[in-house]
Amino acid sequence: MGQQEVYIFLKRNKSNWFLSKEISKKLGVSIGSVTNCLKKLRESKAINFKETNRKNQFKYRFKK
DSSP: OOHHHHHHHHHHTTTOOEEHHHHHHHHTSOHHHHHHHHHHHHHTTOEEEEEOSSTTOEEEEEOO
16 A cells, blocks of 8 residues: 555545545555555645644645
C-alpha cells in the first residue's frame, strides 16, 4: 500500500471529501497505513485538506 493508491482513489472521487477512516475502509487497508500516506501527500501539497471539528482530524480531497 503506497501513496499512489490513496492518490488515485482521491482522483477518482474528485468531488467528495473523505476522512482517513473512510479511505481506509474503501481501500481495505489499515488506518495507520492510510494516515501515513495522507500525511506525506499533505506535506507535499498534492491533495487538499481541511480540519474538522475534532482536533487533529482532517478531511481530504483531490486537488483540482
